[in-house]
Amino acid sequence: xxxxxxxxxxxxxSVLNAFARASNVISSSCPEHCGNNVSIPYPFGIGxxxxxGDWFEIVCRSSNDFYDLGFPKxxxxxxxxxxxxxxxxxxxxxxxxxxxSSCTNGTNSPKNQKLEKSSFVFSNYYxxxxxxxxxxxxxxVQILNSCNNYASMxxxxxDDSVSYGGCKSHCDRAPFTNGSHxxxxxxxxxxxxxxxxAFSTTIEPKPSSSPYNGSSExxxxxxxxxxxxxxxxxxxxxxxxVPVVLEWGLDNTSFYSLPTMKNMTAREYKNSTYNCGWxxxxxINSIVRFCYCRRGYEGNPYLPGGCEGKFLFRVSTSLGxxxxxxxxxxxxxVIKKRMRIKRKQKFFxxxxxxxxxxxxxTNNNVNIENTKLFNSKELEKATDRFxxxxxxxxxxxxxxxxxxxxxxxxxxxxxxxFIDEEKLQAFINEVMILSQxxxxxxVKLLGCCLETEVPLLVYEFIPNGTLAEYLNGQNEELPxxxxxxLRIAIEVAGALFYLHSSASSPIYHRDIKSTNILLDEKYRxxxxxxxxxxxxxxxxxHLSTLVQGTFGYVDPEYxxxxxxxxxxxxxxxxxxxxxxxxxxxxxxxxxxRDTKSLAAFxxxxxxxxxxxxxxxxxxxxxxxxxxxxxVANLAKRCLNLKGKKRPTMREVAxxxxxxxxxxKLASNLQQKYGEIEDVKAEKSEQxxxxxxxxxxxxxxxxATSSLDTESLFLSS
Numbered sequence: 175x176x177x178x179x180x181x182x183x184x185x186x187x188s189v190l191n192a193f194a195r196a197s198n199v200i201s202s203s204c205p206e207h208c209g210n211n212v213s214i215p216y217p218f219g220i221g222x223x224x225x226x227g228d229w230f231e232i233v234c235r236s237s238n239d240f241y242d243l244g245f246p247k248x249x250x251x252x253x254x255x256x257x258x259x260x261x262x263x264x265x266x267x268x269x270x271x272x273x274x275s276s277c278t279n280g281t282n283s284p285k286n287q288k289l290e291k292s293s294f295v296f297s298n299y300y301x302x303x304x305x306x307x308x309x310x311x312x313x314x315v316q317i318l319n320s321c322n323n324y325a326s327m328x329x330x331x332x333d334d335s336v337s338y339g340g341c342k343s344h345c346d347r348a349p350f351t352n353g354s355h356x357x358x359x360x361x362x363x364x365x366x367x368x369x370x371x372a373f374s375t376t377i378e379p380k381p382s383s384s385p386y387n388g389s390s391e392x393x394x395x396x397x398x399x400x401x402x403x404x405x406x407x408x409x410x411x412x413x414x415x416v417p418v419v420l421e422w423g424l425d426n427t428s429f430y431s432l433p434t435m436k437n438m439t440a441r442e443y444k445n446s447t448y449n450c451g452w453x454x455x456x457x458i459n460s461i462v463r464f465c466y467c468r469r470g471y472e473g474n475p476y477l478p479g480g481c482e483g484k485f486l487f488r489v490s491t492s493l494g495x496x497x498x499x500x501x502x503x504x505x506x507x508v509i510k511k512r513m514r515i516k517r518k519q520k521f522f523x524x525x526x527x528x529x530x531x532x533x534x535x536t537n538n539n540v541n542i543e544n545t546k547l548f549n550s551k552e553l554e555k556a557t558d559r560f561x562x563x564x565x566x567x568x569x570x571x572x573x574x575x576x577x578x579x580x581x582x583x584x585x586x587x588x589x590x591x592f593i594d595e596e597k598l599q600a601f602i603n604e605v606m607i608l609s610q611x612x613x614x615x616x617v618k619l620l621g622c623c624l625e626t627e628v629p630l631l632v633y634e635f636i637p638n639g640t641l642a643e644y645l646n647g648q649n650e651e652l653p654x655x656x657x658x659x660l661r662i663a664i665e666v667a668g669a670l671f672y673l674h675s676s677a678s679s680p681i682y683h684r685d686i687k688s689t690n691i692l693l694d695e696k697y698r699x700x701x702x703x704x705x706x707x708x709x710x711x712x713x714x715x716h717l718s719t720l721v722q723g724t725f726g727y728v729d730p731e732y733x734x735x736x737x738x739x740x741x742x743x744x745x746x747x748x749x750x751x752x753x754x755x756x757x758x759x760x761x762x763x764x765x766x767r768d769t770k771s772l773a774a775f776x777x778x779x780x781x782x783x784x785x786x787x788x789x790x791x792x793x794x795x796x797x798x799x800x801x802x803x804x805v806a807n808l809a810k811r812c813l814n815l816k817g818k819k820r821p822t823m824r825e826v827a828x829x830x831x832x833x834x835x836x837x838k839l840a841s842n843l844q845q846k847y848g849e850i851e852d853v854k855a856e857k858s859e860q861x862x863x864x865x866x867x868x869x870x871x872x873x874x875x876x877a878t879s880s881l882d883t884e885s886l887f888l889s890s
């Protein structure tokens with residue numbers, strides 16, 4: 175048996191050795207490089223027949239830059255953008271992209287639609303949106319002229335959805351540094367939305383009381399590769415271009431015309447050395463394909479034979495070489511096992527394992543029994559080696575897979591895309607926060623795995639999607655009735671009250687929104703995503719942090735001051751409550767509202783006595799007028815621009831529960847009154863007395879409630 179296995183190994187190595195090394199291009203006549211050794215792998219190409227579709231055509235020519243001295247450089251022909259690097263594995267291409275500038279005190283709003291309807295999008299993972307003021311020679315002049323300038327970007331997607339972003343440089347007299355990254359006085363950064371292809375940029379310099387207010391120094395706003403910006407950026411100028419990373423893929427129709435897919439049977443595809451996955455861009459509503467080499471192979475998966483074995487052995491048929499190979503194979507297995515162990519130990523330390531273990535053991539507030547450190551093998555088995563068929567969602571933090579553990583439990587496993595120091599802190603923070611929480615309306619963390627290249631989080635599986643999907647009518651089996659919406663609001667409010675007041679130490683969630691509220695099998699609310707949450711001391715009143723959160727939900731007071739309080743979570747909950755009442759999204763994508771922000775639209779509608787014009791039909795149909803006014807007033811108070819005037823989550827939860835109880839009381843009494851009408855005639859006198867007395871009390875209660883709610887509505 176051992177000899178047979180050795181012979182099989184020899185034959186396998188011989189077959190692997192017989193494969194010719196494949197080129198990165200589709201034909202030997204196609205250039206592989208352009209200019210300064212920029213590799214041009216397929217599906218990109220130079221010349222007719224060398225590229226896959228017009229979007230991937232590259233021309234090799236001299237640029238107009240004086241410093242290039244006539245050397246040729248590659249350009250994406252469709253956009254006339256210089257190519258810096260093509261990464262087949264990551265599905266990205268780095269290009270030079272012009273910056274936007276305003277050299278006057280007026281407002282400048284350049285538009286850019288280069289990528290619209292193409293196979294490319296601006297990468298929201300690699301790129302940042304940066305606003306920057308010039309660095310003056312005189313420090314005093316510089317400080318007075320480089321603050322309070324605001325730059326923003328907005329974009330409209332093919333499905334008419336709209337996204338906003340931007341930032342403002344603050345007035346801070348701290349001295350400038352020579353570093354290339356942003357500081358507090360002349361520069362700020364913001365994230366960009368996913369699937370971005372077209373956008374407009376607005377630069378709005380704010381007036382200043384400074385005597386240097388007439389300065390005509392330029393203000394800048396631009397997209398830029400974050401890694402390059404942190405290490406190489408110095409000073410901007412109006413004619414400057416900076417590296418920007420584009421993501422690309424193949425549409426579902428074009429995918430099947432790839433050279434690797436033509437005339438290939440299912441059996442041949444299964445036995446090939448490459449594999450192709452897919453993801454769905456929700457805003458564009460289209461399927462995007464990408465290919466990769468199977469484990470143990472590397473190369474270009476878009477070409478036949480493009481994926482090669484990582485290790486090729488040259489063997490002979492002599493018995494001596496056969497034993498040599500067997501010894502090498504045995505040694506390789508031993509070494510590989512040791513390397514695997516060392517690699518796991520390296521990843522464990524790299525992913526903060528030692529720190530996490532220490533905190534789990536020393537923190538008395540952490541429930542150690544319910545926080546398990548999984549090993550990579552059991553999670554690979556649970557997800558069929560993280561098969562694309564097990565993917566149930568994508569997000570900015572990574573990919574979520576559905577899995578089944580050895581004990582039969584169904585779980586959700588979140589796998590980060592990449593990890594850096596900032597994301598590592600967010601990962602450890604989420605583990606520590608969720609390990610302290612034991613509440614029925616907060617998603618339960620079962621454990622984590624630190625043995626892989628990127629950390630994995632294991633949660634209980636929540637089957638019925640998000641509240642946002644539920645309100646958008648994506649679940650046809652269970653309509654979104656008002657009773658259901660009110661119950662969800664009460665559950666979320668109770669969870670936030672628990673986080674603020676009843677946990678071992680107060681916890682600020684900092685990213686409450688309808689997509690972070692999950693619904694379980696009984697449509698009970700589960701608050702999720704604690705990546706940017708923070709635990710604070712009991713006597714602490716606020717957190718001073720960089721502004722983080724989601725547009726449409728961020729507390730305006732927090733945005734201006736950088737100080738997050740428990741009332742900032744109340745504001746975000748107020749937006750969710752407005753969504754439950756109106757059925758609208760936090761940021762309008764239809765353009766039918768007077769303002770893009772639901773919070774502003776909701777408050778202005780109430781102030782103009784137009785509340786009943788903006789409510790969801792399901793709410794109007796099922797809910798009494800007094801109850802509507804009471805809940806709407808509560809939402810309006812939560813959305814007050816001044817945090818001190820907002821209620822606490824305790825008050826919010828109590829008012830919502832009181833509203834629900836009054837509805838149930840009225841319903842029960844009405845049912846009881848109906849039953850009284852059906853009793854036999856000989857008992858009617860006795861029951862009439864009870865009925866009249868009960869209903870009289872109810873009428874008085876409703877009248878009082880009506881007066882109270884109307885006075886609240888007017889006074890607020």
